[in-house]
Amino acid sequence: MGTVVDAANKEANGSLAEKKPTVVFVLGGPGSGKGTQCANIVQHFGYTHLSAGDLLRAEIKSGSENGTMIQNMIKEGKIVPSEVTIKLLQKAMLESGNDKFLIDGFPRNEENRAAFEAVTKIEPEFVLFFDCSEEEMERRILNRNQGREDDNIETIRKRFKVFLESSLPVVQYYESKDKVRKIDAAKPVAEVFEAVKVVFTAKDEKVKRRSCTFL
Numbered sequence: 083m084g085t086v087v088d089a090a091n092k093e094a095n096g097s098l099a100e101k102k103p104t105v106v107f108v109l110g111g112p113g114s115g116k117g118t119q120c121a122n123i124v125q126h127f128g129y130t131h132l133s134a135g136d137l138l139r140a141e142i143k144s145g146s147e148n149g150t151m152i153q154n155m156i157k158e159g160k161i162v163p164s165e166v167t168i169k170l171l172q173k174a175m176l177e178s179g180n181d182k183f184l185i186d187g188f189p190r191n192e193e194n195r196a197a198f199e200a201v202t203k204i205e206p207e208f209v210l211f212f213d214c215s216e217e218e219m220e221r222r223i224l225n226r227n228q229g230r231e232d233d234n235i236e237t238i239r240k241r242f243k244v245f246l247e248s249s250l251p252v253v254q255y256y257e258s259k260d261k262v263r264k265i266d267a268a269k270p271v272a273e274v275f276e277a278v279k280v281v282f283t284a285k286d287e288k289v290k291r292r293s294c295t296f297l
C-alpha cells in the first residue's frame with residue numbers, strides 16, 4: 083500500500099505532466115558558464131531558471147534530513163540520488179507558476195535522465211550544451227569566489243572526472259535524438275550569449291510557424 087507521501091508525489095507528477103511545460107536541459111562541464119548564461123536567457127526569453135546544484139545547496143541550508151548526505155556528496159563531486167534531486171525540481175516547477183524551465187546541471191547521469199523521464203513524463207524540448215576546455219573551466223572556477231565548498235582543486239578534478247564518465251554520455255544520448263544545441267562556451271560572456279540567442283530565437287520562430295498552420 084502506498085504512503086501519504088507517495089500519493090502526494092503521484093499528484094504532483096500528474097499536475098506537472100498535465101501542464102505540458104517546456105523544458106530545456108542546460109548541460110556543460112563545471113564552470114562552463116551554465117548559470118551565467120541562464121541568467122541572460124531568463125531576462126530575454128521569460129524562462130524560470132532551476133539549477134539542480136543551487137536547489138541541493140538550498141536543501142543543505144534548510145536543515146533537511148538529507149542535508150548531511152547531500153553535503154558529503156557535493157564535497158566529493160558525486161551525484162546525489164535522482165529521487166532527491168527530482169523531488170526538489172518538481173517542487174520548484176510547481177511553485178514557480180511558469181510553464182517554461184531551464185533545468186541547469188541536470189540530468190547529470192543516466193540514472194538522472196531515465197528517472198526524470200519516468201517520473202515526470204516530460205521530455206526536453208532541446209539540450210543546450212556548453213562546450214569548454216578543462217583548462218578554461220578550471221581557471222573560471224578558481225576565480226569564482228562564491229564560497230562554494232566544491233570550488234577547490236581537489237574537488238574540481240573529481241567533478242571533471244564525473245563529467246567525462248557520467249554526464250557526457252547523457253549529452254551523447256540526446257545527440258542521438260538530434261536534441262543537442264552545442265555552444266562554444268570558451269568565448270567571452272557576451273559572445274556566448276549571442277550564440278545562445280540564435281538557438282532560442284529559432285525555437286520561438288518554430289513555435290510561431292506551428293501555430294500559423296492552425297489558422
Ligand SMILES: Nc1ncnc2c1ncn2[C@@H]1O[C@H](COP(=O)(O)OP(=O)(O)OP(=O)(O)O)[C@@H](O)[C@H]1O
Binds near residue numbers: 226
Ligand atoms: N564566457 C565566460 N568567460 C569568462 N568567464 C565566465 C564566462 N562565463 C562564466 N564565467 C565565469 O566563470 C565562473 C563560472 O561560471 P558559472 O557559475 O556560470 O558556471 P557553471 O557552469 O554554472 O558552473 P557550475 O557547474 O560549477 O555551477 C563564474 O565566475 C562566471 O562569472
Ligand SMILES: Nc1ccn([C@@H]2O[C@H](COP(=O)(O)O)[C@@H](O)[C@H]2O)c(=O)n1
Binds near residue numbers: 138157163189190241
Ligand atoms: N543533477 C545534479 C546536479 C548537481 N549535483 C551535485 O551538486 C554539485 C554542484 O552542481 P553544480 O551544477 O552547481 O556545479 C555537483 O558536483 C553534484 O555533487 C548532483 O548531485 N546532481
Ligand SMILES: [Mg+2]
Binds near residue numbers: 116187
Ligand atoms: Mg552553476
